[in-house]
Amino acid sequence: MWKGGPNSFFRLLFLVAGSLFQCLVRAHSTDSLRTDTVSALVMYGDNTLLEGGEALSDERLDAVLDSLCTMDDPPADLLRDLLLFRRIRAMEGSEIISLIDSLFELDTVPYALVNEINLYAAQMPTHGDVSGGRHLAWEQASLHPFDGEYGPWVTTNPVCYARTPAPEDSLLLVQLVDGPSNCGFTMPIEGVLTSRFGWRDGRPHNGIDIDLEVWDPVRSAFPGVVRFSGFYGNYGRLVVVRHYNGLETFYAHLHRLKVSAGDVVDAGDVIGLGGSSGRSTGSHLHFEVRYKGTPIDPSRLIDLSNGELLCEVLVLKGTRYSYAAYPKGTRFHTVRKGDHLYAIAESYGTTVKDLCALNGISRRSILRVGQQLLIADAASR
Numbered sequence: 001m002w003k004g005g006p007n008s009f010f011r012l013l014f015l016v017a018g019s020l021f022q023c024l025v026r027a028h029s030t031d032s033l034r035t036d037t038v039s040a041l042v043m044y045g046d047n048t049l050l051e052g053g054e055a056l057s058d059e060r061l062d063a064v065l066d067s068l069c070t071m072d073d074p075p076a077d078l079l080r081d082l083l084l085f086r087r088i089r090a091m092e093g094s095e096i097i098s099l100i101d102s103l104f105e106l107d108t109v110p111y112a113l114v115n116e117i118n119l120y121a122a123q124m125p126t127h128g129d130v131s132g133g134r135h136l137a138w139e140q141a142s143l144h145p146f147d148g149e150y151g152p153w154v155t156t157n158p159v160c161y162a163r164t165p166a167p168e169d170s171l172l173l174v175q176l177v178d179g180p181s182n183c184g185f186t187m188p189i190e191g192v193l194t195s196r197f198g199w200r201d202g203r204p205h206n207g208i209d210i211d212l213e214v215w216d217p218v219r220s221a222f223p224g225v226v227r228f229s230g231f232y233g234n235y236g237r238l239v240v241v242r243h244y245n246g247l248e249t250f251y252a253h254l255h256r257l258k259v260s261a262g263d264v265v266d267a268g269d270v271i272g273l274g275g276s277s278g279r280s281t282g283s284h285l286h287f288e289v290r291y292k293g294t295p296i297d298p299s300r301l302i303d304l305s306n307g308e309l310l311c312e313v314l315v316l317k318g319t320r321y322s323y324a325a326y327p328k329g330t331r332f333h334t335v336r337k338g339d340h341l342y343a344i345a346e347s348y349g350t351t352v353k354d355l356c357a358l359n360g361i362s363r364r365s366i367l368r369v370g371q372q373l374l375i376a377d378a379a380s381r
């Protein structure tokens, strides 16, 4: 499973460790001594893990652990995570996947971290690998699209599918739009993006938020069949559409529902009117993209700066509980010391604007050494 060399392996460790440290900095921010310790470790990691690709040595890690243990009240979480860090350095690829799995046992699953690790562990399949992936065939003729993949058609529960990619879902090619059938894509609503997919206020945010006015029409992103339309807890009034491309999209906090389960909708058809129902502060659309219940970052398929699709074919690389999603033809760039967006964009013949759109970052975002950036293949656009 693991194909990277030793250097890329240690960059993965940095991703894991860096995210753990970020969590720790937050967790310990009320205790200045611990914060100082954590800050020192972050600096230590920056200087030692990443300089020249050299890894933090076992001896130095042991020294840090020893020094922590001499504290009157050693930070138990930090100790535990450093011990974990020491353990995962020796892991095989399959064990890293198990580590990702263990993150799902947390009370709140850190999807952003999991996605980042997934992307890394996936090690961007070569074009040959991708062509060996399973194409999901467009299923417009079906009464219930993709019931062969999803199982029973459930109209009473929007999130009834196990988030467990099956072995046959290890590499999927999703044909987002079907050109010959004139089936397209429509951004559900034009508006200001107020929240991205990922981690927010210590909780996973499984979709994106787009500002709207109450009564604004909300449109189906792709053609398909409505699977759920009703009130669902924090989501408020929610519509779920199963699309002919195999994905499901969720439209939450609606003020009015305009469709019922079983309705056939085209891309751009109004499925509801925007609002603030459920757990919502202020009117907005909460929009999710899922495959078999697993949330996928919408910015991996939609350019959120202009509401256009990034690609016709989306690659889903499955691990046990989640997917790494990226447009077909995408390459990875691992950020090195001294890299900046303009130079990276230029070296791949793309633009900073496209780079930002594909990676869900802004021009002012700070790049981390070891971070994976998706690079669109010009020919696939």
Ligand SMILES: [Zn+2]
Pocket: 195, 205, 207, 208, 209, 285, 286, 287
């Ligand atoms: Zn939201």
